[in-house]
Amino acid sequence: MLFAISCNDTKKKDSEMDAENTEETMTDSEETMDKKMNNEKKDVSFMLESRSESNATGKVMFQQVNGKVTFEASLSGLAPGTHAIHIHEKADCSAADGASAGGHWNPTFQPHGKWGDSEGYHKGDIGNFEADQDGNGRITMTTDEWCIGCGDSNRDILGKAVIVHQGTDDFTSQPSGAAGARVSCGGIIQ
Ligand SMILES: [Cu+2]
Numbered sequence: 001m002l003f004a005i006s007c008n009d010t011k012k013k014d015s016e017m018d019a020e021n022t023e024e025t026m027t028d029s030e031e032t033m034d035k036k037m038n039n040e041k042k043d044v045s046f047m048l049e050s051r052s053e054s055n056a057t058g059k060v061m062f063q064q065v066n067g068k069v070t071f072e073a074s075l076s077g078l079a080p081g082t083h084a085i086h087i088h089e090k091a092d093c094s095a096a097d098g099a100s101a102g103g104h105w106n107p108t109f110q111p112h113g114k115w116g117d118s119e120g121y122h123k124g125d126i127g128n129f130e131a132d133q134d135g136n137g138r139i140t141m142t143t144d145e146w147c148i149g150c151g152d153s154n155r156d157i158l159g160k161a162v163i164v165h166q167g168t169d170d171f172t173s174q175p176s177g178a179a180g181a182r183v184s185c186g187g188i189i190q
Pocket residue numbers: 084085086087088104163164165176179
């Protein structure tokens with residue numbers, strides 16, 4: 001009886017190990033292939049939590065493909081109308097008003113502005129989006145000016161935060177577009 005149990009045990013462990021080894025080998029070769037083709041896929045997704053006594057919540061996903069990062073956010077519980085959304089400098093949403101996330105992420109020391117403006121803009125200046133009558137809104141953008149975990153401090157979005165504002169970004173007021181209270185916040189953490 002004892003012998004039978006221990007024998008089964010050994011068998012099970014062996015087959016588990018085999019399965020693990022196979023998996024590892026497959027992952028390795030996929031990674032090598034992606035690196036060769038400069039085609040490494042990376043993504044990070046997280047939730048946005050209400051701040052400043054709002055009901056605004058949301059979901060964010062960043063995905064990197066072929067050197068470009070696509071950002072997609074969907075929000076609900078917003079006041080109908082236009083809202084600013086930015087990347088702020090710290091993945092710290094702990095403060096009730098979101099102030100712990102710091103100012104706009106601005107590694108290149110530019111003035112605040114509209115994304116792509118020749119006068120300059122922050123790497124976190126995503127812009128504005130509309131919330132409908134039910135308080136739902138979506139925004140998406142794709143850029144090669146960001147990366148996910150590449151370690152280049154001018155491009156790497158990891159460790160930053162996404163913040164949605166009560167009001168509209170006027171793209172002019174310094175340093176943050178006069179967009180009002182921070183109603184939703186989420187850290188860009190894997
Ligand atoms: Cu902001």
